[in-house]
Amino acid sequence: MRSFLTRPPAVAVLLAGTALAFSPLGGQATAQLPVDQVGNPCLTPADGPAARGGFGADHRDLSAAEQQSIEARTAQILKAKAARGLAPQAGKLAAASVPVYIHVMRSSTGAGDVTATQINQQIAELNQDFAGGESSAAANTGFTFYLAGTDRFNNNTWHRDGQSTTYRSQTRKGGKNALNIWLVDFSYLGIATFPWDYQSSPTIDGIRVQYSSLPGGSATNFNLGKTASHEAGHWFGLYHTFQGGCTSTNDSVSDTPAQSSASSGCPTGRNSCSLPGLDPIHNYMDYSYDSCYNQFTPGQSTRISNMWTAYRA
């Protein structure tokens, strides 16, 4: 998830494994694994529960125990798949061409629309970012994206991300390998589901993205289309680079230096943890401005490959 309106000062406090368990409403059960992207401290929408169409905040931070359990479960699945010859050979990574379905959730009067050009630019942005096209330090993940379909709706409730379980279930397309992107107008830049939740919640799998974050949109500092790349990162199984704070495991990726909290803007030289390395402010999984982002790391690419093999292949 990426916060739209707030860049939180209170990040570190909330990241210390605190589960923000909000009471589930409208079937947005959080009893097991969280349905929505978690680990996001910017969870309090500026305009309260209304931002979620009345559902309230159905997300919570991922505790260290939950993270550990997900890692263990994933390792077990990978081992089983490898034994059956269903995993990439040692030293090889999974790769795929991912079909993308764009759902434009406009208001009854047509607010929140985006052009076909913007959609194509967004797909191009995903392709560039996952190919490592913005930095020599960036990994080429091997994943590419193509537009498989666009549909548009006029519904004030859906436009504001209300009844999201319903609208996602009614409009989602494709299988577990398909990236569904719902463009809405809410208090977030985006919200994603994780791959390990697909099996239990397949009908809501995908990412919700602020429509004005698409290339050429009106979201100042966040209109280069990187929100979709960030949310897609979660959809592939990546955590925020500040997940877990200043711990050696933090985001379960070894080549992203630990970070105490989300970055804001583009704070060059930021070093929020005494652990080795400067904060990965240019990483798509931080909270920096779009213009500051330029990479997924090789470690994240490996994690994406593992998660894909375990849950989406």
Ligand SMILES: [Ca+2]
């Ligand atoms: Ca790390």
Ligand SMILES: [Ca+2]
């Ligand atoms: Ca450091």
Ligand SMILES: [Zn+2]
């Ligand atoms: Zn996020």
